[in-house]
Amino acid sequence: MEQKIIKPDKRISPLPSEETDKSYRYWLACAYASPLMPLCDLTFVFDAMKKMLKNCLKAKPIFGILLLLVAPAIYAQQTEKIEPLSLEEMWTVAEKNNRQLKLSDLDLQQSKLAILEAKDRLLPELSVGGDVKLNSKFLIYDDGLFAAPQDVPVKGYGYGVGYNLNFNLYNGGKDKRNIALKKEETTRKQYEAEQQKHHVKYDVAVAYFDLYKFLHFYDFLDAEIQAEKKQKRLIESLHNNGTVLKSDVLRTSVKLSQLELNLSDLTKKIEIAKQRLNILMGRANDAALAITHTDSAALNVFEDDRYTAYVDLAFNQSPAYKIAHSDITWSELNVKQMKAMVLPKVSLYANYNYTYPQISFYPYSNDLWGFGQTGIKVQYAIDNLFKSKHAIAHAQVVSREAQEKADIQKDEIYLQVKDAYLQQQQALERVKTAEQQIIQTTETVRVIRSSYLNQESLLSDLMEAENALLEAKFNRTTAQTDVKVSHIRLLAIVGIL
Numbered sequence: 001m002e003q004k005i006i007k008p009d010k011r012i013s014p015l016p017s018e019e020t021d022k023s024y025r026y027w028l029a030c031a032y033a034s035p036l037m038p039l040c041d042l043t044f045v046f047d048a049m050k051k052m053l054k055n056c057l058k059a060k061p062i063f064g065i066l067l068l069l070v071a072p073a074i075y076a077q078q079t080e081k082i083e084p085l086s087l088e089e090m091w092t093v094a095e096k097n098n099r100q101l102k103l104s105d106l107d108l109q110q111s112k113l114a115i116l117e118a119k120d121r122l123l124p125e126l127s128v129g130g131d132v133k134l135n136s137k138f139l140i141y142d143d144g145l146f147a148a149p150q151d152v153p154v155k156g157y158g159y160g161v162g163y164n165l166n167f168n169l170y171n172g173g174k175d176k177r178n179i180a181l182k183k184e185e186t187t188r189k190q191y192e193a194e195q196q197k198h199h200v201k202y203d204v205a206v207a208y209f210d211l212y213k214f215l216h217f218y219d220f221l222d223a224e225i226q227a228e229k230k231q232k233r234l235i236e237s238l239h240n241n242g243t244v245l246k247s248d249v250l251r252t253s254v255k256l257s258q259l260e261l262n263l264s265d266l267t268k269k270i271e272i273a274k275q276r277l278n279i280l281m282g283r284a285n286d287a288a289l290a291i292t293h294t295d296s297a298a299l300n301v302f303e304d305d306r307y308t309a310y311v312d313l314a315f316n317q318s319p320a321y322k323i324a325h326s327d328i329t330w331s332e333l334n335v336k337q338m339k340a341m342v343l344p345k346v347s348l349y350a351n352y353n354y355t356y357p358q359i360s361f362y363p364y365s366n367d368l369w370g371f372g373q374t375g376i377k378v379q380y381a382i383d384n385l386f387k388s389k390h391a392i393a394h395a396q397v398v399s400r401e402a403q404e405k406a407d408i409q410k411d412e413i414y415l416q417v418k419d420a421y422l423q424q425q426q427a428l429e430r431v432k433t434a435e436q437q438i439i440q441t442t443e444t445v446r447v448i449r450s451s452y453l454n455q456e457s458l459l460s461d462l463m464e465a466e467n468a469l470l471e472a473k474f475n476r477t478t479a480q481t482d483v484k485v486s487h488i489r490l491l492a493i494v495g496i497l
Contacts, residue, residue, distance in 0.1 A: 158359070167347060169347055184326060310494050
């Protein structure tokens with residue numbers, strides 16, 4: 001004999017057995033599927049809490065006063081909200097506090113100071129000096145070394161003071177070219193700092209959208225767990241009425257445990273993503289952080305971008321390409337610098353000294369005397385004729401190497417732009433595919449759930465459809481974040497991020 005399902009409200013007259021089963025299953029299915037399913041009435045809980053608080057205030061006034069004093073602080077702590085940060089705000093913070101960017105800035109400051117040091121070498125060399133000395137006897141050997149010498153009386157001590165001036169007039173342009181080399185190195189450091197900024201902003205974007213994705217996954221899993229708990233209660237009710245087997249209850253329990261385990265693992269990934277963002281922004285590792293992951297505007301991307309436009313921008317704006325051309329300019333200047341080694345050096349010099357006593361010229365005198373010289377000095381290093389040969393050859397090889405590296409970098413930019421552009425287009429296609437899958441799997445879950453409640457499908461089919469729907473939601477969110485990340489990567493490669 002078929003078993004009847006008895007409803008909890010006994011005032012309603014019972015229907016025939018088959019109609020009762022179908023009606024009850026339909027009511028449970030609608031209640032489970034509806035997002036407006038009524039919650040339990042918790043009025044009795046609040047009434048009990050009010051009664052307990054009233055008894056505490058009557059029996060122990062001190063306890064009641066303390067509770068009233070502490071309650072606002074607890075409430076304020078619980079209701080304190082963390083101001084969410086947008087991606088642009090995180091970029092702003094990272095540009096100011098990121099340690100890699102600070103290191104790049106210090107490196108750039110060093111190169112600017114190197115320019116000033118090179119300019120300082122254009123100034124004339126000026127030195128002052130003096131000495132104090134003890135003089136020995138001044139002996140003159142008129143008749144040879146082994147004859148008795150003539151002792152010329154001089155002071156037993158002496159001192160001198162004077163200056164030396166040397167001003168470079170020409171040295172093949174090496175000093176001025178050295179300044180040009182330092183300026184080119186500074187320009188390269190600026191390009192490197194710009195490239196580092198793009199890398200940091202891209203890393204922040206990757207971590208941001210990882211967190212964005214994980215938070216969405218958390219919402220999906222949490223909603224799935226709540227739905228699975230309702231479905232478990234439904235299946236347990238059906239099992240108690242003899243409609244389904246015990247194995248269905250066990251399968252639902254296993255799935256629920258797996259979902260809760262995945263949720264716990266996802267919580268850890270969220271914490272790691274937050275810590276990575278804090279580090280990239282130069283904040284404390286455990287600093288509170290929140291983002292608005294429910295705003296879909298952050299995923300808006302223009303779909304009509306053209307590949308050729310990105311390529312043209314890359315060869316005008318890409319820091320990597322600018323660095324390669326800066327290396328070419330530097331190497332060409334270095335070749336000229338090596339060739340200047342064989343050129344003469346012309347300088348203006350002057351010196352003047354006061355000396356006491358005068359023992360440099362004969363006749364000697366114990367009086368103070370002064371003597372100086374001013375003139376032009378020309379030097380030519382003959383050894384540089386053969387020493388510079390290999391240095392020039394080395395510099396020329398370095399110059400050709402820089403040119404080859406620039407050509408390689410050009411090809412690399414072509415590939416990087418193409419790869420990022422195609423990744424963006426592929427991610428856009430995955431978004432559309434995932435949205436279609438969500439529509440199809442949602443309908444599939446609805447149909448299979450209805451047929452399962454009517455004992456026309458197996459629980460394994462329902463679970464498989466639910467897993468497919470959850471995976472489709474994951475795929476859509478992943479594809480949406482991949483679109484944005486690939487677009488930001490494209491902007492970073494081009495140099496306009």
